[in-house]
Amino acid sequence: MCSVGLLLVPALLPYSLAQTSPRTDVIAPWEITTYARVVLEIEPIRQKYYRQAQAAFQGQVPSNACFGMNPQHIPSGLEAICASYGWEAIQVLKKYNMSLEQFNAITLRAQQDSTLSRRIQAEMLRLQQP
Template sequence: MKKVSDFFSLPNRKRILSQSFFFGVIATVGLISNSFSSSSKTYAQAPPVNNTEIKNYAQAVLAMEPARQKAFEEIKKLIGNGEIPKIVCNDSNSINGLPRKAQDIAVNYCTQSQKIVQDNGLGIDRFNKITIELQNDTNLKREVYNTLLRLQQTPDK
C-alpha cells in the first residue's frame, strides 16, 4: 500500500510536472496553431508525421514556451486584475480588444512564434496540421510527449 508521501517523491513530482508541462504546451500549441491558420480552412489528408517532423515540432514548441510565458506575464501586468482574453494571432479582433501596449506585445509574440516554427524546419501549415493530428492520434501524442521529455533532458541534441 502506498503512503501519501510516496505520491510526492521526486520521481513522481517530475513525472507529474512533465505531464502538466506537456498538456500545457499542447493547449498553447492549439491556440498558436489557430493563429497561423489561413481563412480558408480546407484540410486535405495530411501525410504521416515522420520522426524529423516530430523532433522539429517539439523543438518549436519548447522554443515558443518562454516567449509565451513572458508575453502572458507582460500583458497580465498591463491589464491588472482583469481577465486576459484569448488572443488568437490571426484574429485582429482578439488583439484589437487589448490596450495598445498589450497589442504590441501580442503581435510581437505572434511574429516571434511564426519565426520559431519556420526556424525549426516546419512551415506554418504543416505545424498546424501536426497540431490537429495530435488531438486525434494517441500514438503521435505519445511520440511528441517522449520527444519533448528527451529534448528537455538533453537540450543540445
C-alpha cells in the same frame, strides 16, 4: 510545463496567422523531432507574452486572446503583445524550417490522436535530457 495538452502556442498569434488547415498525411519521425524542438523553444516565449498580457489585463487575459479572434476585436493593449509573440514564434518556426501550416497541423493532430501526443511528449522529454 511542456506537454502537448499545453500546446496552445498559437494562442497569441494574430487571427490570419493562426487560421490554417491540418495536413492529412502521415507525420514522419523527423517532423515529430522538429515539432518538439519548436515547442520547447516557443513555450518560454509564449509564457513571457502571456505574463505581459496578464499584467496588462490585471490577470484577466481573454480566453481566446488573439488566436481565433478577429483582429478588429482584439482588446486594445493586446495588439502589440500579440504581434510581438507572433513575430518571435514565426522566427522559431523559420529557424527549424517548419511552416506555420505544418506546426498547426501537427498540433491539431496531437489534440485528436493520443498516440501522436504521447510520441511528441516522449520526444520532448528525450530532447531535454542532458
